[in-house]
Amino acid sequence: MSITEHNEHRPVTAETADLSYVLAVNAALRRALDEVPEVILYGEDVAKGGGIFGATRGLASAFGDRVFDTPISESAILGSALGAAMLGRRPVVEIMWIDFALVALDQIVNQIANTAYVSRGRWRAPLVIRTQQGHLPGACAQHAQNLEAMFAHTPGLRVGLPYTTQDAYDMLLSAVHCDDPVLIIENRSLYFRERVPVAVNGPVQPIGAAAVRRAGSDATVVAWSAVLAEVLAAADELSGEGIEIEVIDLRWLNPLDEATVFASVRKTSRFAVVHEANLTGGFGGELVARVAERCLGDLDAAPRRVATPDLRIPAAPHLQQAVIPQVADITASLRQLVSE
Amino acid sequence: MSITEHNEHRPVTAETADLSYVLAVNAALRRALDEVPEVILYGEDVAKGGGIFGATRGLASAFGDRVFDTPISESAILGSALGAAMLGRRPVVEIMWIDFALVALDQIVNQIANTAYVSRGRWRAPLVIRTQQGHLPGACAQHAQNLEAMFAHTPGLRVGLPYTTQDAYDMLLSAVHCDDPVLIIENRSLYFRERVPVAVNGPVQPIGAAAVRRAGSDATVVAWSAVLAEVLAAADELSGEGIEIEVIDLRWLNPLDEATVFASVRKTSRFAVVHEANLTGGFGGELVARVAERCLGDLDAAPRRVATPDLRIPAAPHLQQAVIPQVADITASLRQLVSE
Amino acid sequence: MSEPRETFDADDLRELHRMMAVLRFLEERVKELRLAEEVRGSVHLALGQEAVAVGACAALAPIDTLTATYRGHGWAAAKGVPVVAILAELLGKEIGTNGGRGGSAYLSSADHLFLGENSIVGAGAPIALGPALASRYDGSGRVSLTVFGDGAINQGSVSEAFNFAAAFALPVVFVCENNGLSELTRIDEMVADDQLWRRAGGFGLPGVRIDGNDPVAVRTAVREAVERARAGGGPSLVEAMTERIAGHYIGDHELYRRPGEVEAALTREPLVRSRQRLRELGVSDADVDDVERGARDEVDAATATARDAELSQSSTVREHMYVDH
């Protein structure tokens, strides 16, 4: 049933719970299992172990064989999710690290993304792939990539990257209720952030809207996922200098809420994107291109991107710091942006 | 040995041969096997069958066990190529369709691309992956994608897309002589184009330079691979209307010759990119972004992209025509570009 | 090779023969349409392999699902997809299974629980785990059948599917359609042991090799596997030995063939074999000719309908990308 129908049919008993990001994920999965009988949840270590980050803790004991562990076989996990979705289930599967999706990308791009279109909607693939990405100190080059651009270049796949704890809950739940295949990319550096009050059990949100996290008039900065912490810190710092940055949390790369971005750029006349992914071919290029195409006349300065340079990611923390966008890199770039 | 050293050490006996694109590929492979003893060539159907498109015809009989067929195991093909390259071979492997790379993308992104960087150059991965992409009438959604953007977003991997028959020869040869891993993406719609005179046995070319295929003063259009045919046809048509388009064949996405692009944009003040890949997240976004970042003040009109909309590719020829950029789509867009 | 352990009579075999003839004429028609350029792009014919599809699908219940390969026109037809919808698909017609979006190598039909052909070697096997998994929860008793080639067995995803299905005792039947060739390459040069059914053992599932040119042998083996699966006994692998009597694609020069190979294959291909058997059961050649004529008429009629049908609408080509907007 559609999200609207779903919301109409269930009694809303919105409450607030103090949750960390990973607990918000857990709460969303629990609610999904609870209220959508077709949901099944599986992946490596998700059941008995409760997930390598604890995101699925307690779900196997609560929901029995609807939650199970799998062999280390990403093609089998993703392929089976597609086949089960075609036959009426709503699988939520975990790919433990986004880097591991590359052993089975065929199932996502060549199979899952094609299903609805090629059958003119007679087959559907309402499934959710949960994964997480990003660097953490010490994480090696095979566990530290930000690969969202590959998936945002895969028509047919919805792609969301929750940053706030509330969104970790809401966006995952929306994904479960969405009839399209959805990739939810979490960031493990956020999992154990402090607990905050999260509205739970409220209406399911529609997918796709960006969120303005901070209003400002001097420049628009778009970002998503963990690097928003640095962007917001940079914006605070610049505010002390009298520079007011509007910070947009894009949240969804597909559907893409370009209207919110354009409206902001028309107001501020200056535009930057910040992402942790490598610069070249990153999704920042797409956004800068769209702004250039649609808001050229509004721009008072050349748009800018702050991103990880085109390198592999070194493991040592001090080397990572040297390559991954830091608050100082962002403030420096934005100072230039507003001074041009 | 470096390309310069190689060129110095071999007698240049440049000749001209009449070759189709696929024969140019064949000639380059033959020369590579001939003059670089470390080259081994393998993949599915490449030896006894001579390749599904005949690109490797005759090479197994000429070079014995240096050319061999493999099981349908892309991970094993790519992984073994990496391991062999680390131990002194220069493997040239074929992935029959770029779509199939997705079953083994891990080996390209997480393994091959990391090798030199993570070892500070103590391990090297001088290997070539030959593949081809693009639509042809009737080709299904799993055999018609243009995925270059995924690879151009993989630091560590050189990526080239030869359009001319001469480049089919030269770029492949350069790739074999390059000490970095190189992905050469051919386009099967070009394989059986008419024969043209090709300079063979000349010096090996350095990698990375774009080529201006047509000079013009009214707008700069960047494109690569097969769609250049449509772009050049569009430019000819517009020339009849007094509009002179400068057409740049980018050829290499990595290394990226942005200088040639910027110089042209500074001259023409108008910029467009055309590609067959899907619009969102395509490499056109990267180019528009760079032009906006670096040449904003030079632009007299908003930059434009002509690309396949964000759809899967339907198989039926008439449906493909409706979604893949045609000459008329390009002329229409460029007319607007120059009239703004 | 294990022997068929199933009884059958002339009527039964006649019906199998008829269906095989439909598949044969369908493929021959596709070949003609392709040579005439009415159909564009690669088409992969299963000429000579009809007994595998017909025998296997005869062992399925309507509730059971199927995933096949790009060489799957016959599998679609055997699963119940109307020939006209298949031909129309290849011709890009609105009444085609996918309105021309799938094409020869990637067509599907939700109405017939045909999850689809697949143009990525080996990719159908993991997908086939899904309906079997769903079967655990929906109480349907569904069995999921997946067919792949001898070459495909070397694709990692197929091994993953073997293990996943075996570990969870899923109701999956793996059919390896062994025609000895993968495009231009011989399977015996690509494996150390070309008894591919033996792969199953290492993953803990039963494997069997059967004569894939005999529809009864195929049906018997697949029925056994389906029954075991439906009863909760888990997956199995059936290796069906057959021969492709055409090129891999149209225009294939078949230089990889050994001398006399195709000629020999022609003497033991399914229709020749089953005509012979029908003769032994007392069915006259004239009777068999009648059956084949009926099959041909069916394909001819379907061709006419498909040809006359409207091309799919270019104006709707952007629809159905997403369910939710």
Added chain:
Amino acid sequence: MSEPRETFDADDLRELHRMMAVLRFLEERVKELRLAEEVRGSVHLALGQEAVAVGACAALAPIDTLTATYRGHGWAAAKGVPVVAILAELLGKEIGTNGGRGGSAYLSSADHLFLGENSIVGAGAPIALGPALASRYDGSGRVSLTVFGDGAINQGSVSEAFNFAAAFALPVVFVCENNGLSELTRIDEMVADDQLWRRAGGFGLPGVRIDGNDPVAVRTAVREAVERARAGGGPSLVEAMTERIAGHYIGDHELYRRPGEVEAALTREPLVRSRQRLRELGVSDADVDDVERGARDEVDAATATARDAELSQSSTVREHMYVDH
């Protein structure tokens, strides 16, 4: 389990014991450094699994290559990579194997033909085909050894590697280090047949299961496999049964353990076992203590050197992306 068919004497075993002790103390040191946050990020310890790495590498010639997993500090050391270079790598030092670019889970050493750890489960197996392939052309007689876990055997790439190596009789030795666990999951629940060595048969390569807590048994089995490979007899699979006596990562609560499991494992772990055996061969506990003290001193000295060394230069962090510019 097959019995070791190799003779050995006290000196031999003492040396194996010494090397195992080096690995043990190295891992314990890594654990301390990680707990003290001197080392950052995940570290995966091979405590209890020392006999597999030591026994297997003892069967290799210097010319032979190795690919390992993220649980590979000990494998690197056993292959000859200096302990100081390993520790320095984890500490991000310039003298680390990779100057801190690899880290705990992805270090390598060209000087020691250690192609590297690998953080993608199963990815090392296809890579290991390469040195074996190169061996065909360079006349080196090189054998390529690859180790992976019990969980990794379910990754498609490992099956692809089995077949590819077997089909071409490549000189590869596959070592499956079976510790019964994949992170938090038990292998026996993820396979239908937990005799993993049996996977080999289906691909046409010999497989054997051995006691992986006995370095002599490991060395014997791997030596046999290496010799066969070097002589052109093709690949084989050695399944070495062992137990991890630590968590998967530091901070792992090990809730997946069965009661008494770790305690039991501690009574049969390699160092306990080999001390017992040395005792039987007449080597006193005091002698063994000496050997272990030497090993500990080696690790202590390496730690001091690694700690004192310079951090790698952030200023060069952009170098070596490409060889050709």
